[in-house]
Amino acid sequence: MTSSYIGQPLNRVDGRAKVTGEAKYAAEYNVHGLAHGFIVSSTIARGRIVRIDSGRAASVPGVLRVFTHENREHLPSYDRDDEHSFLPLRDAKIHFSGQPIALVVAETSELARYAASLVQVEYSHEPHVMDLNTRRGEAYDPKEDEDSASSTKDRGDAQSAFTHAAVRHEAEYTHPCEHHNPMEMHATTAAWHGDGKITAYEKTQGAPRSQKYLMKVFGFKKDEVRVIASYVGGAFGSGLRAEHQLFLSVLAARELARSVRVTLTRQQMFTIGYRPWSIQRLKLGAGADGALHAIGHDALTNTSRLEDYTENDVGWSAALYNCPNIKRSYKVAQIDCYTPADMRAPGGATGMYAIESAMDELAYAAGIDPLELRLKNYSEKDLNEDKPFSSKQLRECFRQGAQRFGWAKRNPAPRSMREGNELIGWGMATGIWEAMRLKASARAVLTYDGKLDVASATTDIGTGTYTIMTQIAADTLGLRIADVTFRLGDSTLPPAPIQGGSFTAASVGPAVKAACDAVREKLFKLARNVPDSGLANAKIEDVAFVDGRIALARDPSLGVTIVGAMRYGNLKQIEEVAKAELAEDLEKRYAMYVHSAIFAEVRVDADFGSVRVARVVNAVAAGRILNPKTARSQVLGGVVMGIGMALHEETLADHDLGRFMTHNFADYHIPVNADVQDIDVIFVDERDDIINPLGVKGVGEIGIVGTAAAIANAVFHATGKRVRDLPITLDKVFT
Amino acid sequence: MINFSYVRTTDVSEAVREIALDPSARFIAGGTNIIDLMKENVARPTRLIDITRLPLNRIEDTPDGGLRLGALCTNADTAYDDQVQRRYPLLSKAILAGASAQLRNMATNGGNLLQRTRCYYFYDTGTPCNKREPGSGCPAISGLNRLHAVLGASEHCIAVHPSDMCVALAALQAIVRVQGPQGERAIPYAEFQRLPGDTPQIDNNLGREEIITAIDLPAQGYPDHYAYLKVRDRTSYAFALVSVAAALEMDGDTIRDARIALGGVAHKPWRDNDAEALLIGQAATDQNFRCVADAYMRGARGYAHNTFKIELAKLAIVRALVQAVRMERNGDKQLHRTTTEPR
Incomplete structure (x- = not known):
């Protein structure tokens, strides 16, 4: 596949429809x-x-x-x-x-x-109960537990290793309900x-x-x-x-x-659904050199009385850190609320907030730079299941992120930087999210006029799916973007999974490519038969599809236009449907993750404790980036949501009334423009030949993972005050 | 929202007659608050009297050297008015610390005075609230009260007034001019808004059949030494946890006159004349500022989630006074930031 669109920061193909109002949303069909x-x-x-x-x-x-x-x-x-x-x-x-x-x-x-x-x-x-804190005694192992701790096994003897560790840290981290x-x-x-x-x-x-x-x-x-x-x-x-x-x-x-x-x-x-309340206890034990000897991670989240909602809060540390002794538990407790729902990086945002906050505390306890501590415990393979990673350029994320941020100049002492009434703090954290891939299908229809219609029942919830699928299809057949239409969001189209889990690019992308490849083969057979095309003896590997032509790669003057080949074959259209999925053995043999390193600078008012995030550098390793513009927007959005998670977001409930009370945008705070300052996104080069033929992972969720921890760690560095209860509102810093 | 009829009036006397005719009629100007309240069924007027075309949208000098702000001038036009910016920069700054640009473009000065509290319970008809439904109870007292009053509250209501503009008006000792069936009257600002007492449903002393026509600012606007400091949960579009309007008249390092009004702490902008008087004739020192701050919060009482406001208010008073003396903006740039600074 020649590549003239993939990797380019193309504008959204649906951008015009969106800004002109031509794009219709569910409530706009009259x-x-x-x-x-x-x-x-x-x-x-x-x-x-x-x-x-x-x-x-x-x-x-x-x-x-x-x-x-x-x-x-x-x-x-x-x-x-x-x-x-x-x-x-x-x-x-x-x-x-x-x-x-x-x-x-x-x-x-x-x-x-x-x-x-x-x-x-x-x-x-x-009588009702809405306060998770009062339900700790009623916590139980969830019934449907495919997402959580049981899918990853404990290892070693974490309790004993913790007891004997030279450096220990133990604390509880809580996080509110968010919508x-x-x-x-x-x-x-x-x-x-x-x-x-x-x-x-x-x-x-x-x-x-x-x-x-x-x-x-x-x-x-x-x-x-x-x-x-x-x-x-x-x-x-x-x-x-x-x-x-x-x-x-x-x-x-x-x-x-x-x-x-x-x-x-x-x-x-x-x-409707929301990210649940969570109470997490972290126990980290390390040698004097910072090498992790024990990780203990216990999480409790709320569910409803209707069903068990579960998320993977506790599975991450074992995939991330090289630690011989790990013990985890995940429990839920019922309250009288609607059932929680997956919210951007469900479990990852929650679990990694606690893990990466605890790692920062461990770094201080051990007297080691927080970044150094991550590198010290860097895992070259997934010890969860003893598998190699399909790719892992996290080390490069740390290097490039730290360099861009200026981490090397950091004085580790809390309250060591000040400007006027503002205390300045620098914090960092690691992000990790699964690089999933599910079965998907797509249909490609090439018509006699050289126009390509590609369709799949996937969704674009604002991520850029329309655009990247168009790029993949255009490149596979050497067509102009303007000659390719991608359709989605219709149950009559070839089946595809929901848009979630950051797996759309990695799942639907290969299906689109496979359908277009099938069209490509048919076209090639037609082209070979066209008299004077010069392709009669060519193999498909010998030709390139460029600018609407099928031509010999070594001599592009020999070839035929796609329209010409269709005309010669007297074909109105070529239609192909293809399915794509990850080979089972690859899934068994490799661990697949997206990684990131987040660095944050906060400015905290020395009197009032009000925090603002002055800058964030987020370096992401997510395989091949199909479109740096839409991918960057995903990470930017994730970081903004991470700022909200760290400082603003909380659905307040009146426990007596059993009711959420901050149910509007004046009372439920998300960051406003003025809260969002400098955000720098880096995509490090990461080649992955395992996960799919495109080498693409996903970037929809990684931006939020770890961001709240980096900010919380920066608040500690600025003030010397460790707030372990999100959001970090000024009263928690100031009192 | 319930069905309602709508009428537009172009004459103040006619407006007063219209409102007197129908006990469940309400005026509408910018509509930035009443429309929300109607959508949530908190306000249920059967008739809306549109007063936006009344000739009350001018800013003009008063004979005694002050400035008259028309009740229907928008908050934005008032804040950016040359005279206001030059002679009453405290007011301008307070207005711009409130709401968002879009809201300030619509909201009027009269309406700003009459906006209702942002208490969660007041806005949710699924819950009790003495201000919305007298006698139904106040869940905030034992419930969510982080944003609520620490001064002047009652056992019936601990709501706060949400305005920034009003805090500056209280400090400037503005006069609220109103017109009713009996003619015109002038209400000193301190007597305009009320404490909740046992009638928390009544926010202020404006008669039901009266209309605000103007707000008069006295000649002294403290343009040389002032500060409006707003401490809040995010950088913009958030109500004050605590805000301070401070205005000083200085003679060298000595304070000749001082005004301090607090927002976010009570059912009305909070002033304490006795505490203010502690500054008169004194040197502008942190110690004196701390002393007046302590005096201001002497009677304060916190609830489960808002006790922090008491100490926060003291720190904010001190910071505001320091800023007013020095007229520097260093320390509060994140509190008043309206644009993102490039790094």
Whole structure:
């Protein structure tokens, strides 16, 4: 494959559509006869609905129906207990504050919203618990545990090694509940086609997954329901699962035999999944030289009473550090909340915050530079499973990151740098995330005019998938970007996994390449037969596909245009579908990770304790970078989210009321522009011939991993105060 | 949001007549607060009287050497007005420390005075709140109260007033001019906003049938020695944890006159005339500043999550006074940063 687009910082191919408004999001499809639904949410955390009176709401002119658990269609799925064990309007039980308990459908969204305020509800309360801290005694090993500690084995004798270690550090790190808060609120426009079929324009990270959900819950056949998510305005994991609006809009559309749209308000965005609270205990033991002898990592996160949500908080240190004795545990405890959900680098952001904070504390305890300590314990293979890495250029991340940041000039003493009223601190941390690859498929259709249409049911939640897939396809067939269209976000397209886990580029990319390679082979066969092409005796390895031509690599004057070959073969189009996945033996033989090194400078007001992040250098090793511009944006966004995690983000809950209280953007703080200063992203060269033919890993999540720890460590360096409870608000620094 | 009717008026007397006609009518100007409150069902007016076309949008000199700010001037136009910047830079700075550029472009001076608290419970109709529904209780007292009052609170309400502008107005001893069915009256700033007491639903002493027409600034604007210091959880678009408006009149190193008002600590901008008086005739030293800061917070009481505000307010008072004396901006650049400095 010649490469004229891959590796180039191309602008987004969908950029124009986005800024002109041509790109349509789920709530922007104005289908014929559309009705609007508004969700009524519970105000208590646990109990039952004794009485729900929708009479006043239903009598408002323009209101079509008020759906409650008492009058909704009976679905067999209500009787099942399965992975989607929460279905809105199933029964009178209240499982969490903010639970959808009614849907008001009206001719306009304003009417629906107004009528929703008239629904009267009487509850019987049951005692609830929302404070994870009070549930430590009720923690248990989660039922579904594929993500967490049990997948990696403990090794050695960590307790004994810790007891005998020359340098020891032990501390507890806590981290609050956070909500994803994508810019686009969750919405579904359920278009009713009159024959019982539905097209759901849905905010989701995976159209096929939402389709499967609707088939399972409503009993649709595959051809009766189509899900479209052409554009998604951010998700960060909040769109992995079908949420309330999908179920309710389709329920209403079926019963009213009309198209129905349901949009969550910003406030209601705090009634869906979130990153759970976590309490982590780290125990690190090392020799006087800093060599790790023992790692102990115990994590507790909350889940709901509905199901066990788990994440990998404790699996990282064993893949990262060369330590003979490791012991980990991961437990969950139930509170009366909705179930948590994966949020950007689930488990990684949480676990690595604690590990990398503890490593910094160990460095101080041992009197060793924090970067030196990482290098001292650098692992050349994954000791989790005793496998070599498919690639690991973390050492280079440390080197380039430290150089760009100026780490060598750091005086390790806390409070050693000051400018006026500002204390200055430098901190660093390591980031790690899995480089996953899942099975995916794609279709490529080349038409007689030399235009290529490539499609896959993957999603682009703002990451740049449209663009990088177009680049891969264009390069494989030597076409101009303008002659290639990539389509996604439609359940009728060739199957692909959800967009999550940073695995889209590495999973769908190879499928796109494989489909285009298949077209390439057919084209080549055609081209060989074209008289005077000069290719009659050529093998496919001998030719290059460049500028719309198939030509001999050693003599580009010999060849034929793609359009010419198609014309000669009298073909209207060539269509190929291909699947791609990682060979099983490679997965067994190699450990695959993305790594990063993060360096942060903070400025802390000496009196008030207010912290700002003056600069961050994040050096990332993520295999081949398909598009440095979109990849950089992913890491930038991850770092900004890491700043938020370190300093701002926290969904505050009133434990007495069992309710989230900071459910808007004035009260739930994320960094504003003025909080985001200098962020420098470095991609170090990393060649990976194992993971996939493109050598690409993924960059969607690595930017947030470790960032909060680097900032927390910098705050310690600035002030001498170690804050082990995120977010680091000024009162924690100052008191 | 409930259904409402809408009427636009172009005459102040007519506006007053309109509001008197319907007990559940409300004025709307910039709408930056009332629209939010309506969407959340916290405010449920059945009639909105649009006053944006009233002729109250000028800034002009008053006969006694002060400046009159029209109630319908936007916060942005006020903050960037030449006269305000030159003669009342404290006010300009306080306004620019609040909200965001977009909000300041819409919000009016009168509306700024009347904005409601940002207490979480007040905004959530799924919870009790004495300010929203008198008698229903105050969950903030035993619940989430990190942002709440440490001065002047009551057993019924511990909310704070969220404005930055008002803190400067309190320090400048502005006069609020209002018009009602009985004609015009002038309310000294200290008497405009109220403490919650047992009527936390009433934020201020403006009559229901009255309209704010202007805010008068007295001649003394303290342009030589002032500071507005805002301590908050992020660099912009956050309400004050503590803010300080400090204004001094100096004679060499001696303080001839001092004004200090605090935001983020009480149901109204907090002033303490006795504490201020401790500075008069004194030297501008850290020790004297610390002394007045202690005096300011003498009666303060913290709750589970906001006790830190008491010490924070003292430090902020000292810092603001130091800045007012020196008129340097070094220390507070992160607090007032509006643009990103290139490195």
